Amino acid sequence: MTAEFVIVGQGLAGTALAWALLKRNARVRVFDREAGNRASRVAAGLLTPITGKRLADSWRWGELFPAARAFYRERETELGRSFFREAPAVRLFQSEAERERWRGALCGVPVGFRAPLGAFEMPAARLDVCAYLDASREAFRAQGIYERYDFDPGAPLPGATVVFCTGFAPREDPWFGDLAWNAAKGEILTVRVPDLREERVIHFGGWLAPVGEHLYRLGATYTWNPLDTHPTPEARAELEAKLRAVLSVPFEVVGRDAAVRPVIDAGKPALGTHPRNARVAFFNGLGSKGSLLAPFFAELLAAHLCDGGPLDPEVDVRRWLPVRAG
Ligand SMILES: Cc1cc2nc3c(=O)[nH]c(=O)nc-3n(C[C@H](O)[C@H](O)[C@H](O)COP(=O)(O)OP(=O)(O)OC[C@H]3O[C@@H](n4cnc5c(N)ncnc54)[C@H](O)[C@@H]3O)c2cc1C
Incomplete structure (x- = not known):
C-alpha cells in the first residue's frame, strides 16, 4: 500500500488524526519511536470545563467537548473497549x-x-489515555498501518504528506524545529x-x-x-x-x-501545512488539554488536508513560524 499520509507520532495528536484520515478513506501510515516518557503516556486524561487557579472557563469548551465525547464514544464502539467516562x-x-x-x-x-x-x-469527563492509545495502536497494527519506527525528520521526505505529531520535540525537524515553544x-x-x-x-x-x-x-x-x-x-x-x-x-x-x-501558545493548538512545502504538516501544541483538543482539531486538519477545508487562522501553525527573508 502506498501511503498518502505518514503520521509521525502516535500520542493523542497523531492517534486522533489517524482516525480522522481513515474515516475519509485516506491511506495512512503511523510511526512511533515508542521511547521516553511522552506526555500522552503520563497524562491523567481529565476533561474539565473550569480550570486553573482563576477557575477560568476552558477555551472553546462548548464546541470542543461535544466533539471529544462523540469521537471517544465512536472509538469505544469501534474498538469494543471502554476508556471514556463522564462523571461529575x-x-x-x-x-x-x-x-x-x-x-x-x-x-x-x-x-x-x-x-x-x-x-x-x-460536569466533567475522563479519558484513560493509555487504554485508548493502546487499543488504537492494536487496531492500526491489525490493519498493517502501524510501525515502531524512529523517523528521521532530516531525511529526504517520502512520497507522501508527512504530518509531524511529535509532541515536544524542539529543533528535531528542519521544518517546524524553530518554532518558539512555551513547553x-x-x-x-x-x-x-x-x-x-x-x-x-x-x-x-x-x-x-x-x-x-x-x-x-x-x-x-x-x-x-x-x-x-x-x-x-x-x-x-x-x-x-x-x-x-x-x-x-x-x-x-x-x-x-x-x-x-507541548505548549506553544497558551494552550492553543498549532496545525496545518508548512508555508514552503504543502507535503509537510504539523499537529501539535495540545498543551495541558490534549484529550479535549485532539478530536476537534484532528477533524479540522483532516478536512483541510483531504478536502482543502479552511483552517481556522487562530490555530494555523504559520502564525508561529518565524518569517524568513527571501
Ligand atoms: C503531568 C501531565 C499531566 C497532564 N494531564 C492531562 C490531563 O489531565 N488531561 C489532558 O487532556 N491532558 C493532560 N496533559 C497534556 C497531554 O499529555 C498533552 O496535551 C498530550 O499528551 C500531547 O499529545 P501529543 O500527541 O501532541 O504529544 P506526545 O504525547 O508527546 O506524543 C508524541 C509522540 O511522537 C513520538 N515521536 C516523537 N518524535 C518521533 C520521531 N522522530 N519518530 C517517531 N515517533 C516520534 C513520541 O514517541 C510520542 O509518542 C498532561 C500532561 C502532563 C505532562
Whole structure:
C-alpha cells in the first residue's frame, strides 16, 4: 500500500488524526519511536470545563467537548473497549470569591477531605489515555498501518504528506524545529489512600483522580527549567503538601511520573501545512488539554488536508513560524 499520509507520532495528536484520515478513506501510515516518557503516556486524561487557579472557563469548551465525547464514544464502539467516562468532578473552594461565583452549584464536602469554604460539583469527563492509545495502536497494527519506527525528520521526505505529531520535540525537524515553544514540564504522583472511597476527581488547586484499588493520581506541577522527564524531590514535596492541606486521612506515595506538555501558545493548538512545502504538516501544541483538543482539531486538519477545508487562522501553525527573508 502506498501511503498518502505518514503520521509521525502516535500520542493523542497523531492517534486522533489517524482516525480522522481513515474515516475519509485516506491511506495512512503511523510511526512511533515508542521511547521516553511522552506526555500522552503520563497524562491523567481529565476533561474539565473550569480550570486553573482563576477557575477560568476552558477555551472553546462548548464546541470542543461535544466533539471529544462523540469521537471517544465512536472509538469505544469501534474498538469494543471502554476508556471514556463522564462523571461529575468536585472543586474544593480556595477562596470566598470562588464560593461566591459558584454558589449555585454547591455540594457537600467529599468524605475524607477538609474544605472550610465548601465545594461545588461540575460536569466533567475522563479519558484513560493509555487504554485508548493502546487499543488504537492494536487496531492500526491489525490493519498493517502501524510501525515502531524512529523517523528521521532530516531525511529526504517520502512520497507522501508527512504530518509531524511529535509532541515536544524542539529543533528535531528542519521544518517546524524553530518554532518558539512555551513547553512546561509536569509531574504526577501515584498515591495510595487506604481510607478513601471517593470515585470522583477532586480539584483543590491540584487534583486527585481515582484509578482503582485505593490508588489515585495526584497532579500536577508546572515548571519550565529544565524541560526533562525526571521526577524531582521538589515536585513531590509540592504535591504532597497540597494534598496534605485538604486530605484528612493518611496517604503514601507509590509512584512518580514526569513529562513535558507541548505548549506553544497558551494552550492553543498549532496545525496545518508548512508555508514552503504543502507535503509537510504539523499537529501539535495540545498543551495541558490534549484529550479535549485532539478530536476537534484532528477533524479540522483532516478536512483541510483531504478536502482543502479552511483552517481556522487562530490555530494555523504559520502564525508561529518565524518569517524568513527571501
Ligand atoms: C503531568 C501531565 C499531566 C497532564 N494531564 C492531562 C490531563 O489531565 N488531561 C489532558 O487532556 N491532558 C493532560 N496533559 C497534556 C497531554 O499529555 C498533552 O496535551 C498530550 O499528551 C500531547 O499529545 P501529543 O500527541 O501532541 O504529544 P506526545 O504525547 O508527546 O506524543 C508524541 C509522540 O511522537 C513520538 N515521536 C516523537 N518524535 C518521533 C520521531 N522522530 N519518530 C517517531 N515517533 C516520534 C513520541 O514517541 C510520542 O509518542 C498532561 C500532561 C502532563 C505532562
